[in-house]
Structures are given as C-alpha cells and as structure tokens.
Amino acid sequence: MNEVITEEKSESDTQFEPKILxxxxxxxxxxxxxxxxxxxxxxxxxxxxxRLMCSGRVDPVFVMDALIKGVDGVLILxxxxxxCHYGDGNYExxxxxxxxxxxxxxxxxxxxxxxxxxxxxxGTYFAKIVTDFTDKIRSLGPSPMAKINTPKDLLLKxxxxxxxxxxxxxxxxxxxxxxxxxSGNVYNEKIDKGDFILLLKxxxxxxxxxxxxxxxxxEEPGSVKVVSEKMKMDTTTIFEHxxxxxxxxxxxxxxxxxxxxxYTVI
Amino acid sequence: MDDxxxxxxxxxxxxxxIGGIVDVPAVTEYAKSLPHVVFTQRNLYxxxxxxxxxxxxxxxxxxxxxxxVAACTPRTHEPLFRGxxxxxxxxxxxxxxxxxxxxxxxxxxKDKKKATEKAKDLIxxxxxxxxxxxxxxxxxxxxxxxxxxxxxxxxxMSAAQVLANQGYETIIIENDTELGGQLxxxxxxxxxxxxxxxxxxxxxxxxxxxxxxxxxxxxxxNIDGYVGNFDITIQKGEEEIKFTVGTIIVxxxxxxxxxxxxxxxxGKKVITQKELEQLIKSGGFNHKKIVMIQCVGxxxxxxxxxxxxxxxxxxxxxxxxxxxxxxxxxxxxxxxIYTSGTYQETYYREAREMGIIFTRYNKLKxxxxxxxxxxxxxxxxxxxxxxxxxxxxxxxxxVSYSESEELSKMLKVPLDEFGFFLEAHVKLxxxxxxxxxxxxxxxCKWPANVPESIxxxxxxxxxxxxxxSKSSFSVEGSTxxxxxxxxxxxxxxxxxCSYGAIARDEEDRVVVRTVLCxxxxxxxxxxxxxxxxxxxxxxxxxxxxxxxxxxxx
Numbered sequence: 001m002n003e004v005i006t007e008e009k010s011e012s013d014t015q016f017e018p019k020i021l022x023x024x025x026x027x028x029x030x031x032x033x034x035x036x037x038x039x040x041x042x043x044x045x046x047x048x049x050x051r052l053m054c055s056g057r058v059d060p061v062f063v064m065d066a067l068i069k070g071v072d073g074v075l076i077l078x079x080x081x082x083x084c085h086y087g088d089g090n091y092e093x094x095x096x097x098x099x100x101x102x103x104x105x106x107x108x109x110x111x112x113x114x115x116x117x118x119x120x121x122x123g124t125y126f127a128k129i130v131t132d133f134t135d136k137i138r139s140l141g142p143s144p145m146a147k148i149n150t151p152k153d154l155l156l157k158x159x160x161x162x163x164x165x166x167x168x169x170x171x172x173x174x175x176x177x178x179x180x181x182x183s184g185n186v187y188n189e190k191i192d193k194g195d196f197i198l199l200l201k202x203x204x205x206x207x208x209x210x211x212x213x214x215x216x217x218x219e220e221p222g223s224v225k226v227v228s229e230k231m232k233m234d235t236t237t238i239f240e241h242x243x244x245x246x247x248x249x250x251x252x253x254x255x256x257x258x259x260x261x262x263y264t265v266i
Numbered sequence: 267m268d269d270x271x272x273x274x275x276x277x278x279x280x281x282x283x284i285g286g287i288v289d290v291p292a293v294t295e296y297a298k299s300l301p302h303v304v305f306t307q308r309n310l311y312x313x314x315x316x317x318x319x320x321x322x323x324x325x326x327x328x329x330x331x332x333x334x335v336a337a338c339t340p341r342t343h344e345p346l347f348r349g350x351x352x353x354x355x356x357x358x359x360x361x362x363x364x365x366x367x368x369x370x371x372x373x374x375x376k377d378k379k380k381a382t383e384k385a386k387d388l389i390x391x392x393x394x395x396x397x398x399x400x401x402x403x404x405x406x407x408x409x410x411x412x413x414x415x416x417x418x419x420x421x422x423m424s425a426a427q428v429l430a431n432q433g434y435e436t437i438i439i440e441n442d443t444e445l446g447g448q449l450x451x452x453x454x455x456x457x458x459x460x461x462x463x464x465x466x467x468x469x470x471x472x473x474x475x476x477x478x479x480x481x482x483x484x485x486x487x488n489i490d491g492y493v494g495n496f497d498i499t500i501q502k503g504e505e506e507i508k509f510t511v512g513t514i515i516v517x518x519x520x521x522x523x524x525x526x527x528x529x530x531x532x533g534k535k536v537i538t539q540k541e542l543e544q545l546i547k548s549g550g551f552n553h554k555k556i557v558m559i560q561c562v563g564x565x566x567x568x569x570x571x572x573x574x575x576x577x578x579x580x581x582x583x584x585x586x587x588x589x590x591x592x593x594x595x596x597x598x599x600x601x602x603i604y605t606s607g608t609y610q611e612t613y614y615r616e617a618r619e620m621g622i623i624f625t626r627y628n629k630l631k632x633x634x635x636x637x638x639x640x641x642x643x644x645x646x647x648x649x650x651x652x653x654x655x656x657x658x659x660x661x662x663x664x665v666s667y668s669e670s671e672e673l674s675k676m677l678k679v680p681l682d683e684f685g686f687f688l689e690a691h692v693k694l695x696x697x698x699x700x701x702x703x704x705x706x707x708x709x710c711k712w713p714a715n716v717p718e719s720i721x722x723x724x725x726x727x728x729x730x731x732x733x734x735s736k737s738s739f740s741v742e743g744s745t746x747x748x749x750x751x752x753x754x755x756x757x758x759x760x761x762x763c764s765y766g767a768i769a770r771d772e773e774d775r776v777v778v779r780t781v782l783c784x785x786x787x788x789x790x791x792x793x794x795x796x797x798x799x800x801x802x803x804x805x806x807x808x809x810x811x812x813x814x815x816x817x818x819x
Binding site (some may be wrong): 019021026027028030031033034036037038040041042043045048049050051052053054056057058059060061062065066069070071079082083084085086087088089092096119120121127166167168169171172174175176178179 | 339340341365367368369370372373374375376377380381383384387388391675678680681682683688700701744756758759761762764765784785786787788790791792793794795796800803805808809811812813815816
C-alpha cells in the first residue's frame with residue numbers, strides 16, 4: 001500500500017510542467033481571466049500572461065521569439081469577432097495566427113500555438129481553455145526547442161520561420177489580407193479568402209526555403225548542390241530560389257569551384 | 267544609463283487574498299535579487315492609506331524611478347498607483363502592475379507552492395518590463411459640453427433632466443413616436459400604487475427645457491469620433507441629421523418577452539403581465555378566476571437569469587384585482603418569490619393576507635394550461651391539482667432588444683451573453699463602459715424596476731458631468747508613432763487603423779494623429795519595415811517579458 005502511494009507521489013513530482021505563455025488583450029480576455037479569479041475558477045498554474053491592449057498587437061515575431069527561447073506553448077486570446085474594443089484587431093490577430101500556423105506545420109510545432117476568443121463575461125470558459133491547452137501541451141511533452149540539445153537542423157528552420165515573419169514581403173501580404181479579400185486591391189479585384197490562402201501558402205513556402213538557404217550560406221558559402229543536400233530538396237527548386245535571391249541582390253557568386261559556382265551572402 | 271534605473275517592488279498581501287496562498291515574504295525576498303531592483307517591501311493592503319504612504323516613502327527614501335506593484339488587476343487599481351507615482355514626481359508610465367491575485371492566488375488556491383513560483387515569474391517579467399518603460403505624457407483634447415442620450419424611457423429621461431437642469435445641452439433620440447418607454451403601458455407602479463403619469467411628468471419639463479433637443483421616430487445611423495467629440499448621424503424619416511456631442515448615454519431599455527409557444531399563450535385568454543396592465547388601463551378587465559404563472563421563459567437553460575421585477579409586478583396586479591373585485595380568485599403559481607428590500611416583503615405578506623394564493627410548482631413538472639383549467643403538480647400533496655380559470659397571466663422576463671447588437675458595434679462596447687449591455691465593472695464602474703465618454707443606464711444593461719432605472723439615470727448623468735464640466739479631457743499617452751527613417755510609406759497601416767488615426771501629413775509623410783490613436787497596436791504587427799512603435803507596449807518591452815519568463819530556473 002505504502003509503495004503505491006510513494007510511486008504515485010514520485011510520478012506527480014516528475015510530471016512534466018510545461019511553460020506556457022499567454023498573450024491576452026486588455027479588454028476581453030484579460031478581463032475574462034480576472035473574472036475567472038473573482039469567481040475562483042481553478043486552472044493549472046503553468047500559464048504566464050503578457051497583457052497587451054489588443055490581440056492585434058501580437059506580432060508573429062513575438063511568438064517565434066518565445067518558441068525559439070523554448071516556451072512549450074503559446075496561447076493567444078482575444079475578444080470574440082465583432083466584440084473587439086478596437087473594432088477588428090482580433091481579425092488581424094487571426095490572420096497573423098493562420099500565417100504562423102502554416103509555417104509551423106513545416107516543423108510540426110503548429111500544435112503548440114493556439115488562438116481563441118474569450119469575452120469579459122466568460123471567466124469559466126477562460127479557465128477551461130487554459131486547462132485544456134495546458135493538458136494538451138503536457139501530453140505533447142517538452143518543446144524540442146526547450147531541450148539542451150536542440151537539433152541544429154530544427155533550430156535553423158525555426159530561425160528561418162522567424163525571418164519569414166520578420167521580412168517585409170509576407171508582412172505586406174498579410175497586412176493587406178482584409179483589404180484584398182473584403183474591399184479589393186487597387187484594381188478593384190476582390191480575391192476570395194480561399195484563393196488568398198493559396199497565394200499566401202505559395203509566398204510562405206518560397207520565403208521559408210529562401211530564408212533557410214540564406215541561413216545555410218551564412219554558415220558557410222556553398223553551391224546549389226551542397227545546399228540542396230543539406231536541405232534534402234531537389235536542385236532545380238533550390239536553383240530557382242538561388243536565382244531569385246541573386247536578383248534581389250542578397251547573394252552572389254563568390255568563386256567557381258570545378259564547374260559549380262559557390263554562392264555567398266552579400 | 268542602466269545605472270540610473272532604480273526599481274522599487276511592492277508586494278501586496280491583500281489580507282489573506284494573496285498572502286493566504288502565495289508566500290509573500292519569499293516572493294519579496296526573491297524580488298530583491300532582480301536586476302535594477304533597489305528596494306522591496308510587502309504591504310498588508312497596498313491600496314490602503316498605509317500602503318500608499320509606504321510607496322510614497324519608498325520612492326522618497328530610495329530615490330526610486332520605477333515602481334512595480336504586485337497585487338490585483340491593473341484593470342481596477344492602475345490609475346490609483348499611477349496617481350501616487352505622479353504625486354511623487356515619478357512619471358506615471360514608469361509604473362508597472364503585476365497581477366498576482368486574480369490571475370495567480372485566486373486561481374491556484376490548491377497549490378500554494380506553484381502559485382508562489384508563478385508569482386515570482388510574473389514579478390521577474392514585470393521588473394524586466396519596468397526597466398524598459400519610457401516616460402510618456404497624456405494628451406489633452408477639447409470636450410464639447412453636450413450629451414446624446416439614446417432612448418427616451420424613464421432612465422434616459424432622468425439622466426436628461428439632471429443634465430439639462432445643470433445647463434448642459436442634451437439631445438434625446440427615441441425610436442418610438444413619443445418619450446416614455448415601457449412606463450406608458452402601466453396603470454400603476456409598485457409600491458404605494460403610484461400613478462405612472464406622475465413619474466412621466468418629467469417629460470413635460472424636458473419638452474419645455476430649451477437645453478433639451480428631442481428627436482422621436484429616429485434611429486442612430488452612424489457614430490464616429492471619440493470622447494469629447496462624437497460625430498453622430500441620425501435618420502429621422504427621410505432626413506439625415508448630423509451633430510457632434512461630447513458624451514453618450516445608452517438607455518435603450520428592454521422588451522418584455524412574448525411567450526410564443528409557451529403555456530398556450532394566445533394573447534386573449536392566456537396573456538402576459540404587460541398585456542394585463544394594458545387591459546386594466548383600458549378598462550377592459552372583467553375576469554373572476556385568474557391564474558398567474560411566474561418565471562415563464564426565465565430561469566431556464568436559455569435564460570438562466572432572474573428578471574427580478576416579475577414577482578412584484580404579479581403581486582401588484584393581483585392586489586389591484588383583489589381590492590377592486592374582492593370575490594375574485596387569484597392563484598400565483600411560482601417557483602420562488604423574490605421580495606428583497608425593506609418594503610417588498612411586507613407587500614408580499616399583505617398580498618397573502620388579502621387572500622391571494624401563492625403556491626409552488628416544480629420546474630421539472632411545469633403547469634399545463636388547458637382550455638378552462640390549469641393543472642399543476644402540488645409538491646406537498648404529491649398530486650395534480652386542477653384550477654379553473656377565465657384568465658391566465660404569464661410573468662415573462664425583460665429581454666434585450668435585438669437592435670442592441672448593431673448599436674453595440676457602432677459604439678464599440680460589449681454585450682453580455684443575453685444581449686444586455688455590459689458595463690466596465692459591476693462594482694467599480696457600474697454605469698461606465700470601458701470606452702471613454704460612453705455610459706449606460708436602465709434596463710438595457712439588466713432588468714431593473716422604475717426606482718432603480720431612475721437612480722441609474724442619475725448616476726450616468728453624474729459620470730457624464732465629470733467629463734463635460736471640464737473644457738478638456740486627457741487621453742492616454744500609450745499611442746503609436748512612426749519612425750520616419752524607417753517608414754517607406756507603403757500604407758499597409760493606413761488601411762488597418764479602425765480610428766483613421768494614421769494619415770498623410772502636409773509633407774506627404776505617413777503619420778499618426780495622436781489624439782485619435784487608441785494604442786491597440788494592430789498597425790505595428792504587420793508594418794513591413796518595423797517602423798511603427800507602440801508606446802508603452804514596445805517590441806523591446808514585450809520581448810523583455812518573454813526573455814524574463816525563460817530566465818527562471
């Protein structure tokens with residue numbers, strides 16, 4: 001009998017306690033979290049909250065920053081659609097999240113970031129969301145980024161994703177999403193949401209590959225073939241991206257070794 | 267520069283609220299070890315006179331230039347502590363609030379150890395942020411000393427009366443053809459059987475007052491602007507009228523639920539309390555056997571709330587009938603009777619003494635309304651009882667108007683799950699909205715009786731005068747600004763701003779019009795060049811919190 005109890009105790013002692021970062025908007029979700037407190041709704045203590053005025057302030061760069069630093073899960077909570085104190089900041093948060101989610105699928109970390117909507121009146125619901133998310137992250141185990149020996153390959157890919165969300169191209173596209181899908185572009189062409197996502201996917205995919213190429217070349221100059229092998233991708237695709245990067249004036253040929261040009265970041 | 271940062275951290279016990287869960291002495295000791303922290307102290311109640319003096323002395327004695335308070339939620343007490351900082355010559359934006367009550371002690375009561383660890387983490391994050399805070403100034407905007415009151419019911423009229431009597435320009439907009447709201451349909455008001463016309467007489471005063479402008483049969487079409495200067499467009503028939511006001515009071519009232527499909531409701535033999543009142547008022551009432559059913563369509567799954575006025579309304583009507591027709595038989599089928607306050611319980615006792623029968627029905631076995639009889643299950647007798655009737659009266663709750671949703675979006679204020687307007691805080695800011703310059707009163711925020719609606723109207727009016735009695739209003743300093751060295755004028759932000767706060771200036775640069783900016787930060791998150799900075803929520807400040815979170819052991 002005693003043995004069973006000690007076993008249980010030791011299990012709970014060694015239970016993985018994830019580090020969870022919450023981005024809460026001041027007006028709805030933070031107020032909902034306050035209400036959970038006032039109502040004494042109990043939930044796991046893993047979450048650490050950063051209060052922002054609006055979920056629209058959650059720059060994807062912040063989320064990538066947190067993930068790279070080893071946070072096990074990121075929870076973004078805003079107002080319900082139509083309830084945003086600022087009108088539509090939560091729509092902006094949502095498209096940013098969708099974009100980040102697409103990118104994180106490449107490294108299987110997409111399930112560690114979640115977005116949800118909590119009103120100021122939903123204290124119990126807030127507690128439920130946090131509990132469910134904590135349980136989910138706990139069952140996923142520690143983030144691969146949190147381990148002491150983070151695979152070098154994964155770290156490079158995560159850095160590439162952070163760069164994608166930092167760079168102007170994707171930010172311009174995502175920033176104009178609602179304009180393009182709701183009121184049309186400068187030519188009054190309205191693109192529906194589905195088409196926009198396809199467009200976004202293409203852009204994300206290309207930028208993701210290009211940023212990985214840049215990080216590899218930053219480590220050491222190399223040929224198309226060497227970088228392709230490192231990235232486990234076919235040379236034709238990689239070559240096309242090399243050309244784009246060269247046209248943009250970001251990389252150039254350093255020397256010719258044998259028959260292969262060796263590229264470097266300018 | 268770094269050496270100049272002197273942080274003081276004040277950890278609050280909040281009596282046992284925090285102190286009973288979080289190990290405050292240990293947390294305070296830990297806070298000492300954080301960078302730039304030169305002073306820490308724990309207080310029983312930081313928001314008390316003693317606590318505030320402790321902060322003042324802490325600042326004075328230790329030359330603090332950053333103050334961190336770890337206590338309750340910034341949503342309620344931040345202005346207080348910022349005020350103290352200001353008083354002591356520390357810029358109020360050098361104050362940082364760490365919430366270890368609502369989001370720590372109160373929600374992790376079962377695990378004191380983990381709650382303490384969390385409090386340490388949160389304070390570490392707060393201190394890291396505090397070190398990067400920047401001094402900011404508030405902006406002053408001009409205030410137009412006028413008020414728009416949406417809804418001309420008793421609550422809205424009461425607010426208008428107070429404001430107009432103080433000499434402020436007041437505009438009432440009413441959907442209906444005349445002022446008065448629900449009060450027009452009553453023949454008497456409880457208690458004391460007061461004639462509603464007496465209460466409604468304030469209408470005459472409003473109609474005569476030159477400071478009051480009334481638009482009936484009108485609808486709000488658009489609301490723009492901000493506290494001090496709301497641009498309003500209303501539609502009156504074909505005509506569109508535009509004007510500017512300094513503040514807005516929402517007093518749109520509530521509707522009585524029409525119990526379609528419940529208890530064979532037909533509006534003739536089975537009617538609502540409101541319809542009964544109209545019947546009595548028009549003199550068409552001549553029934554002898556009356557059965558009233560309480561909580562029709564309320565306190566159920568769909569509407570779990572108690573409408574709070576129906577018990578008294580049913581009693582008022584029953585007493586009136588019984589007094590006028592002593593031989594009438596009245597049974598009030600109820601689940602419970604709600605008679606709070608000093609007079610209502612007496613009112614209830616008197617009703618029973620008059621011979622009105624109050625009997626309980628079971629929620630799970632609701633009464634059945636037949637052609638001439640109501641059958642209900644009597645819990646005490648454990649059997650079904652049949653009551654003959656010639657009139658069934660259903661007590662239905664107050665429900666929100668469906669138009670509230672559209673209005674709430676125009677005003678950018680929230681509704682609760684039942685469609686009633688949600689005030690900023692039930693106890694601390696009862697008639698305020700979170701948005702500056704917009705207030706709420708009467709039944710559009712919760713079912714209320716006439717005296718309550720009137721006092722809420724007075725309350726809203728008094729909150730309004732706080733703003734319009736001064737010529738200017740100060741706006742938060744946490745706004746966006748654009749770094750012109752980085753900006754490429756791509757205008758992604760321009761279309762994103764809900765407030766039209768970003769525009770081209772005379773020199774064709776993209777700039778933020780600070781008074782319009784609310785500091786939400788949506789423009790910054792997709793700025794391709796990272797040129798937009800959100801004051802008080804800068805990238806550095808937010809990233810410092812993330813870094814500090816991961817610095818824990």
